[in-house]
Amino acid sequence: MTIQMYGFWRSIASFRVRTALRLKGLDFEEIPVDILSGKQFEPAYGAINAGHSLPTLLHDGNVLFQSLPIIQYLDEVHPEPALLPADPAGRAYARALALVTVADAHPLTVPRVRKYLGQAFNADTDAVHDWAMHWIAEGFKTYERLLSQRPPSPFAAGSTPGLADICIAGHMASADLFEFDVSAFPATASLARRCFAMPTFALSHPFAQPGAPKQV
Amino acid sequence: MTIQMYGFWRSIASFRVRTALRLKGLDFEEIPVDILSGKQFEPAYGAINAGHSLPTLLHDGNVLFQSLPIIQYLDEVHPEPALLPADPAGRAYARALALVTVADAHPLTVPRVRKYLGQAFNADTDAVHDWAMHWIAEGFKTYERLLSQRPPSPFAAGSTPGLADICIAGHMASADLFEFDVSAFPATASLARRCFAMPTFALSHPFAQPGAPKQV
Numbered sequence: 001m002t003i004q005m006y007g008f009w010r011s012i013a014s015f016r017v018r019t020a021l022r023l024k025g026l027d028f029e030e031i032p033v034d035i036l037s038g039k040q041f042e043p044a045y046g047a048i049n050a051g052h053s054l055p056t057l058l059h060d061g062n063v064l065f066q067s068l069p070i071i072q073y074l075d076e077v078h079p080e081p082a083l084l085p086a087d088p089a090g091r092a093y094a095r096a097l098a099l100v101t102v103a104d105a106h107p108l109t110v111p112r113v114r115k116y117l118g119q120a121f122n123a124d125t126d127a128v129h130d131w132a133m134h135w136i137a138e139g140f141k142t143y144e145r146l147l148s149q150r151p152p153s154p155f156a157a158g159s160t161p162g163l164a165d166i167c168i169a170g171h172m173a174s175a176d177l178f179e180f181d182v183s184a185f186p187a188t189a190s191l192a193r194r195c196f197a198m199p200t201f202a203l204s205h206p207f208a209q210p211g212a213p214k215q216v
Numbered sequence: 217m218t219i220q221m222y223g224f225w226r227s228i229a230s231f232r233v234r235t236a237l238r239l240k241g242l243d244f245e246e247i248p249v250d251i252l253s254g255k256q257f258e259p260a261y262g263a264i265n266a267g268h269s270l271p272t273l274l275h276d277g278n279v280l281f282q283s284l285p286i287i288q289y290l291d292e293v294h295p296e297p298a299l300l301p302a303d304p305a306g307r308a309y310a311r312a313l314a315l316v317t318v319a320d321a322h323p324l325t326v327p328r329v330r331k332y333l334g335q336a337f338n339a340d341t342d343a344v345h346d347w348a349m350h351w352i353a354e355g356f357k358t359y360e361r362l363l364s365q366r367p368p369s370p371f372a373a374g375s376t377p378g379l380a381d382i383c384i385a386g387h388m389a390s391a392d393l394f395e396f397d398v399s400a401f402p403a404t405a406s407l408a409r410r411c412f413a414m415p416t417f418a419l420s421h422p423f424a425q426p427g428a429p430k431q432v
Contacts, residue, residue: 050361051316062305066319069311076304088292089278095285099318100267103282107323120347121337131336145266 009209013067022200094157097164105139225425229283234420310373313380321355
């Protein structure tokens with residue numbers, strides 16, 4: 001049975017899972033859920049994923065949600081190519097790099113938070129944009145410090161692209177969405193460029209999806 | 217060598233790792249880093265963890281950061297008792313429950329975010345408190361929907377406490393810190409009560425740590 005993913009062109013979590021599926025060489029069908037107009041909060045989607053988050057993956061009779069658990073699930077049921085290092089400390093490092101954006105930066109810039117800033121603080125479009133830019137910058141600063149202190153390797157946690165690279169590339173995709181200037185973050189930007197030179201990443205980028213606006 | 221953890225009484229991520237260490241029966245020494253006065257951003261701490269996040273765990277020569285990767289590392293190097301289900305779909309579900317707070321709710325209420333709301337939007341103490349209450353409520357709503365649709369089991373993802381329970385109990389500890397009323401969320405509150413009835417969880421609660429204010 002074809003793998004199905006409920007996703008959205010602009011969703012960075014959807015980008016992560018899309019990229020992992022392509023790195024694993026797995027075919028999938030994507031069903032769009034427009035998070036900009038709040039479709040993820042409607043009952044029809046809640047019946048599929050009571051968490052109301054994107055993406056949701058339907059695989060082998062399982063309904064999976066949250067991008068990191070989905071990617072680790074795919075890595076466990078389809079072990080090759082591995083998306084995590086083999087040793088526990090290396091795996092912890094890769095997962096920690098992932099969470100710098102998944103837990104510390106990206107949650108602050110998602111639509112439901114941007115919308116609530118308007119409600120709670122009367123923040124206008126510019127103020128909300130500045131807020132997002134601030135947290136995107138904080139994520140890049142952290143990545144730059146972490147990546148600069150490691151011996152050079154082709155990818156963030158080894159010689160092949162994996163979970164950490166997917167999440168760092170996702171942070172770069174956020175930067176693209178908000179037109180954030182990454183020139184102050186050369187180690188992170190160079191890693192992301194290496195990722196997006198690969199079709200697995202490039203085809204998964206928000207701007208490459210059906211429904212995306214023409215890239216600026 | 218004794219396991220060392222840089223943590224703080226009020227840090228929910230520190231609570232999670234503290235609880236996991238106790239569930240594994242591992243002795244540890246906790247070194248406090250006052251996140252309310254921004255000690256985690258000072259160079260001395262940055263030399264230990266360039267991510268400047270709490271907690272940091274020193275184990276067997278490894279420097280580990282971010283609570284979920286630390287807990288998964290502990291589960292890999294000390295497999296008993298297991299903190300994740302054995303099957304890939306069960307593991308994905310447990311990890312997804314964890315991320316409902318780790319990625320979607322808790323990052324919105326941490327000190328650096330509360331502080332920045334004041335800077336960016338001139339939010340006063342009450343407005344920042346309301347913001348935190350809003351996202352704590354959103355987390356509880358999601359947990360209540362997810363937990364209510366599963367067949368009853370003693371813990372969130374099985375018959376023994378694990379990663380998901382640690383994170384849900386951490387969400388409850390956030391509620392305790394902010395004096396958030398959980399009566400509208402009986403399934404989640406009942407699970408958290410079951411957790412905090414165990415010394416492993418109770419001894420790890422923010423209010424049980426040295427330096428914590430007397431519980432209200």
